[in-house]
Each structure stands twice: as C-alpha cells, then as structure tokens.
C-alpha cells in the first residue's frame with residue numbers, strides 16, 4: 001500500500017528525540033483559563049449530568065459566555081452564587097447550598113448525576129464541598145448521585161477541570177467481576193469520534209468501553225482486568241485513580257493525526273493480540289483517506305515555523321503532529337505541565353534539540369516569541385490580539401480543545417485549524 005504522507009521513517013526505538021529533554025521551567029505569571037472551562041465539553045458528553053458551580057458572579061459569567069446559553073433547551077450547568085452575606089459569614093452557606101440543590105433537583109427530574117464544582121471563592125471561604133456532596137447523597141441517592149470536584153483557577157490549567165471531574169467519578173465505577181482483559185478508552189471525545197474509534201476497534205474484534213460515558217447510568221466497569229488507553233493527555237489524576245482500582249495504562253502517543261491514531265490503535269491491538277493483517281484491514285481505508293487529505297495541507301505548511309504557548313497540555317502531541325505530518329518547524333513547545341510518563345512516546349517523536357518549556361512566565365515568553373518571529377503562534381485568547389497587533393499570526397489554543405480533532409477522519413480538520421490562520425494572513429497581505 002502506498003503512503004502518501006512522508007511520515008518520517010525513524011521510530012522511538014531508533015531515536016530518543018526529546019525523551020531526555022531538560023525543559024525550560026518557568027513559574028511566573030500565567031495566562032490560562034480555569035478548570036470551570038471543562039464544563040463546556042463535559043456537560044455535552046454526559047447527557048444526564050448537571051454541573052452546579054459554587055462560585056461568584058465572575059464564575060457564572062465565564063461559564064455562560066464560554067458555553068453559550070441554549071434558549072430551546074435548559075442548560076445542564078449553573079452557578080450557585082456565593083454572595084457578600086456568605087463571604088461575611090452572615091449566612092450558613094451549607095444550608096443555602098442544600099436549598100439550591102433541593103430546588104434544582106425538584107425542578108429537573110432528568111438530572112441523575114450532579115456535580116458540585118468548587119471555585120476560587122468556595123476555596124477561599126473553605127467551603128467543604130465533599131461534605132456537602134455526602135449530605136446531598138444521603139437525601140437524593142439512589143435517584144441522583146452527587147459528586148464534587150474543584151474547577152478553581154488555582155490549578156495548573158483549564159483541562160485539569162476534566163481530570164478532576166473524571167477522577168471524582170472513578171471510586172464510584174462498578175467493580176469488574178471478569179478476569180479476561182477488557183479495553184477502556186479514557187477521556188472525553190466528541191460522540192462522532194467515539195463512534196469512529198469504537199467501529200475501528202470492533203473491526204479488530206475488540207470490545208471497548210468509554211469513560212466518561214454518555215449517560216451516568218452506563219458507567220463502565222473497572223478492575224485488574226481493565227487495560228486503558230488515554231484519549232487526552234491531561235488526565236494524570238484520573239489515570240492514577242484507575243490504577244488504584246487495578247487498571248493498567250497502555251502507553252501510546254495520543255490519537256492526533258494519522259501517525260498518532262495508528263500507534264494509539266496499535267497499542268490496543270498489540271495488548272490484545274490482534275493479528276497484523278486484521279489490524280491492517282481495519283485501519284487501511286481510513287488511514288489512506290487521511291493521508292491523502294493531509295498531503296494537500298502539507299504542501300502549504302511545510303517549513304512554516306510554529307510556537308506553542310502553554311495552554312491545554314495538548315501542545316506536545318500537537319507539535320509532534322504538525323512537525324512529522326505537516327513538516328512544520330518547531331520553534332518552542334510550551335506546556336503547562338510536563339507529565340514525563342504519559343508523554344514518553346510523544347517526546348521520543350519530537351526532534352532532539354527542540355525548545356520545550358514547562359509552566360510560564362508570560363512576559364519572558366512573549367519576548368522570546370517576538371524575537372523568534374514565528375509564522376504561527378498557538379496561544380490563549382488573551383495573548384492572541386497583542387501578538388496579531390505585532391504582525392504575528394495566531395491560532396486560539398482553546399479551539400483545539402473544543403473541536404473534534406482525534407482520529408483518522410478528523411486529521412485533515414486538525415491540519416486545517418493550523419493552515420486557516422496562515423491562509424487568512426496571506427490573503428490580507430495580498
């Protein structure tokens with residue numbers, strides 16, 4: 001079978017790439033969203049869940065403006081606002097919260113899983129949401145299960161909201177009574193991507209469960225027979241929680257681009273003893289389609305220089321994709337946090353000598369970026385406009401989290417997210 005995309009021939013076995021990289025570590029001012037942002041994609045995924053932020057008006061504005069408010073359907077997120085009386089200790093916050101939860105559940109019988117989501121204000125006043133969730137469970141369980149996690153901006157970055165949410169669910173997952181190894185994919189994927197992944201794995205003869213599920217009544221079982229693949233690179237706490245239930249992580253690059261998707265699927269195939277010809281048969285057609293689509297994008301992207309600011313923890317897998325499949329040159333790859341174990345397969349595929357930075361000191365990083373004058377910068381919303389004003393083309397990092405980008409069928413769309421700003425800049429310059 002011909003390969004259209006000239007994916008570089010070396011593998012992690014032949015080159016250590018950035019495996020032993022010493023990142024430039026910065027611990028200064030950061031420009032990222034808080035963990036509440038995860039509610040935007042999580043509430044779409046678990047369709048009978050409700051996310052009740054216990055926070056301030058600022059928290060309410062963030063969620064409402066980022067997620068948009070549906071006018072034909074009742075939203076599945078809201079904010080219990082901590083006001084001045086609560087902050088001054090004049091009201092019993094636990095009593096108030098119980099009242100709000102009671103009203104919400106009486107009005108919305110469709111809710112089967114309720115998350116009490118902590119915020120900066122709830123942490124500042126030391127509101128114990130785990131105690132509140134316990135109390136609520138005594139009243140509403142089994143009809144509604146109440147869990148809590150923190151989405152506060154004190155965490156490293158906004159994708160940790162999903163990590164905290166999933167980790168909170170793990171202790172409640174049913175125990176597996178089986179001893180036969182079973183595959184689980186961990187991390188929120190758009191439904192369309194999940195369906196594609198399930199279909200590919202089923203064509204190899206593999207049954208798979210997804211966590212989180214689309215419905216809280218269909219939680220996957222977990223136990224020592226569970227082998228899990230991470231679909232997202234920001235799930236360190238969730239992975240740890242699953243491992244504490246006996247599950248085993250299958251190390252793999254993340255399913256971004258043709259190479260990432262193939263090696264990710266291959267990790268499952270190898271673990272479950274899928275024959276090479278069965279793997280080839282299951283993956284050949286979508287792989288070839290994706291390779292052809294990427295070949296078109298590569299013509300434009302080859303040699304363009306890209307700089308990643310730290311934002312979502314997707315940066316290293318994305319850098320591997322744009323470098324190896326689109327031929328882009330990596331100027332700096334910033335990540336909010338470098339999880340060496342989960343990133344080992346990715347780091348091995350990043351060319352040795354790449355400047356990798358962990359954490360942020362935003363002024364210093366902006367100085368480096370401007371001095372480097374890259375062709376494209378991937379950054380948070382707050383940095384995009386100032387950089388555009390300097391004549392630097394930008395891509396909003398958060399779009400890469402909101403858009404379905406995993407898997408073969410989305411590989412060209414993923415490339416398009418990088419090529420579109422460059423095309424726009426070229427048109428403006430013409």
Ligand code: SF4
Pocket residue numbers: 034035036055056058059060062118119120121151152153154
């Ligand atoms: S949780 Fe903190 S950072 Fe996030 S919106 Fe609320 S106050 Fe702001």
